[in-house]
Amino acid sequence: MRRSVGPEDFATVRLRAKNQLTVPAEVLKHVGAAEGDRFLVTAEDGGIRLQPIRASYAGAMAAVFPHGAADEIRAEREAWRE
Numbered sequence: 001m002r003r004s005v006g007p008e009d010f011a012t013v014r015l016r017a018k019n020q021l022t023v024p025a026e027v028l029k030h031v032g033a034a035e036g037d038r039f040l041v042t043a044e045d046g047g048i049r050l051q052p053i054r055a056s057y058a059g060a061m062a063a064v065f066p067h068g069a070a071d072e073i074r075a076e077r078e079a080w081r082e
Helices: 025-031 057-061 069-081
Strands: 039-044 047-052
Touching: none
Parallel strands: none
Antiparallel strands: 039 047
16 A cells, blocks of 8 residues: 655755766665665656666566566566476
């Protein structure tokens, strides 16, 4: 279940040299990200979306594909092993 979004969920950051953004520590903590983690970056609806890439391929692809697709990817991977 998704929680409602309030003003405390937003932060303003500045684009720096070499196209760098500093994501506030509170935001990283909220998504469980840590130094060295990788993110999938996509352009969506005139904005930029950062999605943490999880340890597994199926978890990473869950950020790209519709809900439930990760289960299908896992099942396909298991079928390859048989």
